[in-house]
């Protein structure tokens with residue numbers, strides 16, 4: 001489709017989600033090419049991006065661009081009518097650039113320490129240890145290899161820190177039709193009123209499934225999980241909370257089973273699925 005549309009090279013659970021969201025928001029035609037991790041796929045992808053990094057975007061004229069911040073900034077400037085960034089040259093645009101660079105150079109890089117821990121540690125044992133240390137970090141949002149990645153676009157699935165933010169986003173984004181909070185709860189630190197989940201949870205009206213651990217030390221049952229559940233503005237018939245005898249991580253199989261049942265209940269069974 002070169003010459004007529006963008007081509008986004010993507011991977012589930014990777015940084016290609018941001019440009020994909022932007023392309024959707026802009027409503028411009030684009031082709032998605034999913035890149036796996038097999039040597040053959042990576043080898044052929046190197047023809048587009050020699051570093052084989054996701055995301056990569058091929059522009060309609062065939063130019064290949066990598067680096068998430070560059071891709072996002074370019075898309076906002078190439079499609080000003082979509083009004084997704086402040087006017088170029090304005091002070092607001094300078095602050096926009098500040099955040100774009102901070103997010104890609106710092107936050108994104110931090111997440112990579114989890115996914116490629118072995119590159120940041122000298123021995124494999126310390127790499128494994130490093131992975132355990134960052135559990136509970138933003139890597140849980142859209143985590144790979146779980147039902148999070150396969151959620152339809154009008155459902156929202158978040159875990160841990162995302163579970164906490166999951167009480168904020170559906171309050172302000174009503175295109176989200178249902179929510180799964182995998183170990184969600186109220187953050188116990190004091191927050192400014194404009195960022196405090198307490199002020200958002202009552203405005204959540206979509207169906208919410210909350211899956212929690214009884215012994216969770218991040219989001220304690222009585223002081224964090226249950227208050228969030230009570231505060232949700234969702235009608236009682238459309239919210240459900242299951243508490244497992246676990247810690248911060250709930251049993252994976254139960255999580256998948258309950259999540260898929262919740263999706264089927266509110267979005268209907270998957271159409272055209274093959275066994």
Ligand SMILES: N[C@@H](CCC(=O)N[C@@H](CS)C(=O)NCC(=O)O)C(=O)O
Pocket residue numbers: 013014015016052053054055066067068069104108112116
């Ligand atoms: N600084 C780059 C980071 C891109 C990146 O490292 N992407 C990961 C996936 S989220 C990747 O493709 N890693 C493959 C590898 O490092 O081998 C950006 O902002 O786009």
